[in-house]
Amino acid sequence: MSGVLVQVADLRKRYPGSPVEAVAGISFEVREGEIFGLLGPNGAGKTTTIGTITTRVRPTAGRVVVDGHDVCRAPVAVKKRIAVVPQLSNLDRSLTAVENLAFHAAYFGAGRRERRRRALEMLARMGLEGRANDKVDKYSGGMAQRLMIARALMHEPRLLILDEPTTGLDPQSRLFLWEAMLDLRARGVTLMLTTHDMAEADRLCDRIAIVDHGKVIALDTPRGLRRLLPAEHGLEVVVSGREPLTVDTAENVEGAPEDDRWRGRIYGELSPGELADVVRAAGRELIELRRMEGSLEDVFVHLTGRELR
Amino acid sequence: MIRAFLAQCERDLYVTVRREPFSFLSQSLLQPLFFLFVFGRVLPEIGAAQGDYGAQLLPGILALTLVLTALQNVALPLVIEFSFTKEIEDRLLAPLPVTWVAVEKLLIATVRGVIGGLLILPLGELILPGGIDLGGASIPALAAMLVVGALVGACLGLVLGTAVPPNRISVAFGLILTPLIFTGATFYPWESLDSLRWFQVLTLVNPMTYVSEGMRGALTDAPHLAAGWIVLGLAAGIAIFGTLGVRGFLRRAVD
Numbered sequence: 236m237s238g239v240l241v242q243v244a245d246l247r248k249r250y251p252g253s254p255v256e257a258v259a260g261i262s263f264e265v266r267e268g269e270i271f272g273l274l275g276p277n278g279a280g281k282t283t284t285i286g287t288i289t290t291r292v293r294p295t296a297g298r299v300v301v302d303g304h305d306v307c308r309a310p311v312a313v314k315k316r317i318a319v320v321p322q323l324s325n326l327d328r329s330l331t332a333v334e335n336l337a338f339h340a341a342y343f344g345a346g347r348r349e350r351r352r353r354a355l356e357m358l359a360r361m362g363l364e365g366r367a368n369d370k371v372d373k374y375s376g377g378m379a380q381r382l383m384i385a386r387a388l389m390h391e392p393r394l395l396i397l398d399e400p401t402t403g404l405d406p407q408s409r410l411f412l413w414e415a416m417l418d419l420r421a422r423g424v425t426l427m428l429t430t431h432d433m434a435e436a437d438r439l440c441d442r443i444a445i446v447d448h449g450k451v452i453a454l455d456t457p458r459g460l461r462r463l464l465p466a467e468h469g470l471e472v473v474v475s476g477r478e479p480l481t482v483d484t485a486e487n488v489e490g491a492p493e494d495d496r497w498r499g500r501i502y503g504e505l506s507p508g509e510l511a512d513v514v515r516a517a518g519r520e521l522i523e524l525r526r527m528e529g530s531l532e533d534v535f536v537h538l539t540g541r542e543l544r
Numbered sequence: 545m546i547r548a549f550l551a552q553c554e555r556d557l558y559v560t561v562r563r564e565p566f567s568f569l570s571q572s573l574l575q576p577l578f579f580l581f582v583f584g585r586v587l588p589e590i591g592a593a594q595g596d597y598g599a600q601l602l603p604g605i606l607a608l609t610l611v612l613t614a615l616q617n618v619a620l621p622l623v624i625e626f627s628f629t630k631e632i633e634d635r636l637l638a639p640l641p642v643t644w645v646a647v648e649k650l651l652i653a654t655v656r657g658v659i660g661g662l663l664i665l666p667l668g669e670l671i672l673p674g675g676i677d678l679g680g681a682s683i684p685a686l687a688a689m690l691v692v693g694a695l696v697g698a699c700l701g702l703v704l705g706t707a708v709p710p711n712r713i714s715v716a717f718g719l720i721l722t723p724l725i726f727t728g729a730t731f732y733p734w735e736s737l738d739s740l741r742w743f744q745v746l747t748l749v750n751p752m753t754y755v756s757e758g759m760r761g762a763l764t765d766a767p768h769l770a771a772g773w774i775v776l777g778l779a780a781g782i783a784i785f786g787t788l789g790v791r792g793f794l795r796r797a798v799d
Contacts, residue, residue: 250799289637292799311545315639325630329559341551342638386634 240394240425241265241288246297248283257283259449260297265394265427270420272440273429276539280449281429285396288427289319302393315343318387320397324379326371326386333358333367336386343390350389357385362411377408384415388424395419397428401435413439433531443531447539460534469502473523474514482513496522548640549648556652572613572660576605577667583731584672598672600766602664603759604730609664610690611697611728611752612721614657618649618701619717626796627710636797646793650698650786657694678763685762693755696781700724700751702789706796728752733760735767751781 241264248258258280265271273281286292287299290310298305304312327335336354345353358367361381366374374382380400387395397416401409416426416439430436436443437457444454453460474480477492482501490499501510507524514521560568584598584605625632635645668676708716727743727750734757737744747753754777757769768774 286799291633291636291797311639311641314637317637319633319637321630321633323630325633327555327631327634328629329563330555338551338555339634339638341554342548342635342640344547344551344639 238267239264240267240302241271241427242298242300243284243288244298244300246284246287246299247295248280248287248292249295256295256449258287258294261446261449261451262297263444263451263454265425266442267393267425268420268423269441270416270426270428270439272436272443273427273446274431274433274436274443274535275429275446279446279539281446282398284446285319285398285427285429288313289317289396290314315390316393318390318392318395320380320383320387320395320400322398322400322402324371324374324376324383326374326379326382328370328372331368331370332363332374332382335371335382336389339386340389345390353389354385357388358382361385361415377404377411380404380408380412381415384412388419392424394425394427397426399430400428401430401432409435433535437531445535445538452538453534457531460531464533464537469500469527470505470507470510471498471500471523471525471527472510472514472521473498474517475520475522480514480517480519482510484509484513500527545640545644548638549644552635552638552640552645552648553652556648557655560652560656568617568656569663571616572609572656573663573667575612576609576660576664577671579608579731580605580664580668580671584668588673595673598668598674599677599764600733600760601731602668602672602676603763604728604732604756605668606661606664606763607693607728607752607756607759608725608730610657610661610693611700611755612725613660614653614694614697615701615704617653617656618698619705620713622649622702622705622793623708623710623713626706632797642794642797643790645797646702646790649793650695650702650789653698653701654691654694657697658690661690661694680765681763686759689755689758689762692778692782693758696751696755696778696785699782699785699789703785703792706789706792724750724752729756729760733757733766734769748777751777751785754778754781 244262246258246261247256249256261280261284273284275281283292287294287306288301290306290313293307301313302316306313327338330338333354336357337350340350340353355367358364361384363378363381363385366378371379371382401412404412420426440457442454442456443460444451446452453463473496475496477495477497479490479497480499482488482505484503485501485505486503488499488501490497507526511521511524580601584601587593588595588597636642665676704716704720727747729747730752734744734747734753737747754774758774758778760766760768761771761774
């Protein structure tokens with residue numbers, strides 16, 4: 236098993252003047268080389284949790300350790316190892332794109348020639364090579380996002396934190412970012428992201444923590460989380476003939492005819508193979524058979540409720 | 545950590561020189577230029593002030609330029625960076641203690657203040673009827689006052705930039721800058737206020753008074769506040785506002 240890069244243990248945060256804890260005892264670990272997702276409704280405590288890891292929020296209690304360094308005792312060592320891509324642009328508007336990258340690298344100790352070379356290389360990697368000398372206030376939302384990722388990678392962080400990286404981007408920019416994130420993981424960078432976008436979390440994350448009311452309410456792989464849904468234990472089947480299929484070993488069968496077929500949902504501890512046998516024994520033709528899996532969105536709503544925040 | 549600090553200084557100097565020289569110069573020099581012209585040239589010309597008023601005015605205008613240039617160069621960018629553009633975040637996440645980021649802001653604003661102050665001297669030579677006379681001036685005292693005066697302004701700016709909520713900044717600037725300018729012994733030597741005792745005492749609260757009086761001492765042989773009081777006033781101003789400012793900065797930077 237790979238090592239642990241981030242360790243959050245019983246983290247609590249109460250902001251001055253607030254009656255409730257923004258984070259009320261969160262614990263999780265981020266393993267080296269994985270993409271870890273933090274999912275939750277607005278105000279669930281995601282941003283505060285990220286804030287403590289980036290040294291910008293001081294925990295009221297608990298411990299946050301990044302690559303062996305405590306965020307409270309050794310913030311400078313932590314900052315050397317991480318990089319943050321915020322939700323909204325915080326690029327330096329007085330500078331051009333290439334200068335943004337070069338000065339960032341300088342903050343992390345890169346020499347003059349080195350920082351310029353890396354900046355140009357990184358712009359090319361993010362598809363911004365023609366726009367190196369533009370002021371960043373001329374950049375579109377998607378370009379700014381790519382430039383911030385380029386900036387974050389200038390000092391080769393161990394951990395890249397992305398706060399809702401694709402919110403408000405067009406589909407092209409979104410696909411580009413997804414590929415960039417997977418590429419980074421392949422290069423050994425650990426990624427941590429917060430998102431509302433279930434498709435994004437499902438597609439990218441190795442493991443996901445669902446956070447609500449300042450607590451982790453579920454933590455698993457996307458597949459493991461989907462298994463939390465009651466509907467997981469069921470099969471959906473389409474067979475020839477309009478009459479309902481009788482399955483004696485099932486807990487419950489629901490279905491309806493569809494043209495010259497019958498489509499049904501079979502609930503219970505029945506394997507796809509067993510169901511196929513039942514269909515064959517009934518003399519029907521099997522047209523479709525799949526395990527019912529809810530979307531991550533179903534899991535999310537199942538766990539956090541429907542009310543608006 | 546030192547490299548991160550120096551790199552942030554480099555960025556700020558680069559932007560001052562390469563990107564915003566015009567806005568920097570107009571922001572720091574326009575107001576003193578008009579004060580010098582109207583009070584030092586126009587008023588004596590029309591007989592509303594004595595001919596040598598300009599000589600008394602110059603140290604005050606120098607102090608005003610130092611303090612206000614440094615103050616505005618900390619306060620305005622900080623309000624914008626913390627509340628709107630968030631540009632400060634990339635610096636706060638650089639590998640150096642957060643306090644150093646605040647100190648860097650003070651240092652650069654001090655440098656900008658000193659540049660603004662130095663540019664006032666040739667302007668005074670051009671504008672004032674008798675030019676400026678540095679014959680009786682103490683150059684080491686002038687140099688020290690340039691640096692210390694700008695630092696006082698920078699500390700005030702750090703307090704203002706971190707303590708005032710962004711939606712009130714324009715009100716706060718109006719409420720604070722005008723009294724600061726007019727109670728800072730800028731347009732009159734402090735000694736001459738003894739016929740208006742209550743006002744004379746009141747001006748002692750304004751750190752700019754000590755900068756103006758220090759400049760007066762450095763540039764002229766006119767009577768001024770005793771050197772010991774000037775040093776004490778400047779030291780207290782830097783200590784009090786510097787501490788408050790750095791504390792305010794930490795509060796804004798780390799929740």
